[in-house]
Amino acid sequence: MNVLILGGNGMLGPWAVKAMKERHDILLTDINEPYPEYKGEYQKLSADDVDGVVKAAEGMDVIVNLSVLRPDRQFAFDVNMMGNYAMMVAAREHRIKRVITTGPHYQMAGQQYEEWDFDLIPDMPPAPGTRLYAHTKALGQEICRVFSARHGIQLITLLYYNMKHSWNLGGPEAPPVYHDDMVPYSTAWQDCGTAVQAAVEVPEERLATRSETFFILPDLPHGKFNNEKTKRVLGWVPRYHVEGLWNKEYRQPDSNLTEAF
Amino acid sequence: MNLLITSAASATAQLIAAALGEKHTLRLTDLSRKASGDIVSNELGHGSETDDLLAGIDTVINIGYQGQSGSAAHLMDYHTRRMYNLLQAASDAGIARYINVSTLRLYEDHEENLVVTEKWRTDPSAEDTELLAAHMAEYVCKEFARDRLIQVANLRLGWPFDGTGVGETAAISSDLIGAAVEEALISEELGQWQDIHVQSPVARQRFITKTAATLLPGLAGRLSS
Numbered sequence: 001m002n003v004l005i006l007g008g009n010g011m012l013g014p015w016a017v018k019a020m021k022e023r024h025d026i027l028l029t030d031i032n033e034p035y036p037e038y039k040g041e042y043q044k045l046s047a048d049d050v051d052g053v054v055k056a057a058e059g060m061d062v063i064v065n066l067s068v069l070r071p072d073r074q075f076a077f078d079v080n081m082m083g084n085y086a087m088m089v090a091a092r093e094h095r096i097k098r099v100i101t102t103g104p105h106y107q108m109a110g111q112q113y114e115e116w117d118f119d120l121i122p123d124m125p126p127a128p129g130t131r132l133y134a135h136t137k138a139l140g141q142e143i144c145r146v147f148s149a150r151h152g153i154q155l156i157t158l159l160y161y162n163m164k165h166s167w168n169l170g171g172p173e174a175p176p177v178y179h180d181d182m183v184p185y186s187t188a189w190q191d192c193g194t195a196v197q198a199a200v201e202v203p204e205e206r207l208a209t210r211s212e213t214f215f216i217l218p219d220l221p222h223g224k225f226n227n228e229k230t231k232r233v234l235g236w237v238p239r240y241h242v243e244g245l246w247n248k249e250y251r252q253p254d255s256n257l258t259e260a261f
Numbered sequence: 262m263n264l265l266i267t268s269a270a271s272a273t274a275q276l277i278a279a280a281l282g283e284k285h286t287l288r289l290t291d292l293s294r295k296a297s298g299d300i301v302s303n304e305l306g307h308g309s310e311t312d313d314l315l316a317g318i319d320t321v322i323n324i325g326y327q328g329q330s331g332s333a334a335h336l337m338d339y340h341t342r343r344m345y346n347l348l349q350a351a352s353d354a355g356i357a358r359y360i361n362v363s364t365l366r367l368y369e370d371h372e373e374n375l376v377v378t379e380k381w382r383t384d385p386s387a388e389d390t391e392l393l394a395a396h397m398a399e400y401v402c403k404e405f406a407r408d409r410l411i412q413v414a415n416l417r418l419g420w421p422f423d424g425t426g427v428g429e430t431a432a433i434s435s436d437l438i439g440a441a442v443e444e445a446l447i448s449e450e451l452g453q454w455q456d457i458h459v460q461s462p463v464a465r466q467r468f469i470t471k472t473a474a475t476l477l478p479g480l481a482g483r484l485s486s
Contacts, residue, residue: 073307073342073345073346074342077338077341077345078338081341081342082334082337082338088387092387110407112407127407128404129404129407130345130348130349130404130405130407130408130410135345135401135404136341139341139400139401142396142397142400143393143397146385146387146393147387149384149387150386150388151387
């Protein structure tokens with residue numbers, strides 16, 4: 001398939017490209033220059049440039065929006081909301097049947113869910129609240145939902161929370177902390193990327209509605225967030241289960257043998 | 262009360278200002294390209310100018326539909342980012358109530374024989390950017406109410422204003438608009454997020470107005486029974 005990726009130079013983009021580059025023809029776009037290691041098709045493009053996105057989307061089968069900007073209020077609205085608006089206008093103009101958008105878990109499962117409840121599923125009504133990142137991403141998803149309902153465009157939303165390096169279970173912004181009170185929604189970068197691949201490739205008949213949302217996390221024992229739908233519908237199989245974060249330190253049993261009995 | 266009315270150069274804002282001007286102290290504001298005369302120019306940015314705009318204000322009356330004109334990008338930006346800035350500044354200032362003036366056109370694709378009330382989900386067009394922007398403004402407002410930062414009365418008004426033609430089954434009179442906003446200022450019956458549908462009693466009336474009659478008792482006699 002021909003896949004247009006918006007905001008492809010962020011943290012998730014390289015992992016999505018790695019998962020898909022041998023299987024699909026990718027046009028990677030971003031407002032910044034590409035990584036020197038990237039050797040594929042590239043176009044410098046801001047996700048909120050409606051005309052530019054429409055032009056770039058010509059001939060595409062799928063659009064994937066990975067763009068994110070968090071701290072600045074103007075940029076957050078421009079990228080997180082208008083980026084999705086641009087994507088949907090482009091999908092409508094070119095009759096592209098599938099779009100994939102990504103964001104943080106709390107664009108749906110805001111504080112009123114996360115701080116109170118367990119077994120959270122991705123089919124809950126969004127309750128993002130007013131935190132800038134969650135709020136602007138939720139607005140973007142709502143625009144996608146309206147366009148999807150009106151034009152029959154298949155919308156797949158992938159929600160992430162805490163991404164980890166597989167080699168040391170650290171994050172991009174913090175050193176690793178083992179055997180402690182982890183974020184109960186932590187996913188290895190490789191698996192974040194293969195989830196995008198799964199969303200691009202999932203057969204239409206496995207999607208119950210025109211707008212489907214998925215929590216991207218491996219099997220974790222906390223019972224806070226539920227990934228059953230993601231595995232069942234997308235057929236996504238995470239390779240890493242970040243066990244070093246939720247097990248205590250390796251230790252020798254008192255019996256010096258086994259704790260099985 | 263000291264009231265701030267946004268998009269003050271618009272017809273809707275002018276109509277509301279005329280209705281409220283005698284009883285309240287009004288501060289009218291609009292973007293710089295539209296502001297003139299008594300209208301204070303303000304871009305509703307996230308700096309201190311929006312905080313200053315709200316100094317001393319008791320209630321904000323925001324024109325959430327057809328207050329602005331221009332490109333799709335402008336309409337979407339105004340009704341989301343600038344609303345966010347305004348609501349954040351209003352909640353920071355301790356303003357208790359925010360009245361968002363929206364539209365019943367968000368249901369216009371529903372068949373007329375359906376009993377559409379506040380309990381029905383809106384169904385905005387993706388093509389009509391004014392409607393999509395009105396929907397997004399409601400979304401922003403609702404999240405501020407959800408976080409209990411400010412109380413929002415979301416008035417969805419009928420259309421057209423002062424329509425009397427055949428088939429204008431959702432029409433609303435100018436005087437009812439003014440009265441509805443006045444009542445929304447003082448009602449003690451409103452929830453943290455409160456949708457209220459308002460239209461005039463007309464032949465083959467499209468939307469029932471039971472919630473308005475209950476929550477805005479001063480409208481008694483002006484709504485259909």
